[in-house]
């Protein structure tokens with residue numbers, strides 16, 4: 001864990017050059033030991049409070065390694081790199097590819113996917129309800145989202161257009177359902193991808 005203040009302290013790229021998310025197993029595959037989430041999130045909150053109250057965060061220019069297996073907490077000093085492609089003297093402009101669908105941590109032992117449009121679709125929840133009720137059993141209907149049962153699986157769609165699909169085997173199947181819903185709502189796919 002480190003607290004990054006953009007262009008003031010080292011960014012992740014300064015320290016871990018060319019680190020790719022894809023090089024690591026996702027939490028859906030490797031799992032997450034729950035206590036580490038509590039510990040790190042609490043530390044992050046205390047760092048945020050320091051920033052909000054005008055103090056320097058404790059992990060500025062530092063990286064904390066937390067090893068619960070052996071109960072070790074090590075802090076090392078890290079430095080900004082002038083040749084960093086992100087925050088250095090000559091940054092390289094890179095556009096990040098938008099992934100419409102991603103698999104996240106499984107819920108209740110079932111594969112779970114999130115579909116996220118590139119922009120907030122501000123869905124009309126009444127129209128969404130009319131479309132969804134023809135496809136499955138509506139379990140929750142609220143102002144900001146609708147949850148429904150769909151062939152032993154679960155789908156939630158939020159007003160923003162984000163969809164969470166639980167219990168599906170293939171991302172293609174999830175994407176197909178999402179495309180169909182978007183089409184039924186009369187929203188052009190260019191707003192999604």
Ligand SMILES: [Zn+2]
Pocket residue numbers: 010011012013014015080081084085086087088
């Ligand atoms: Zn950097």
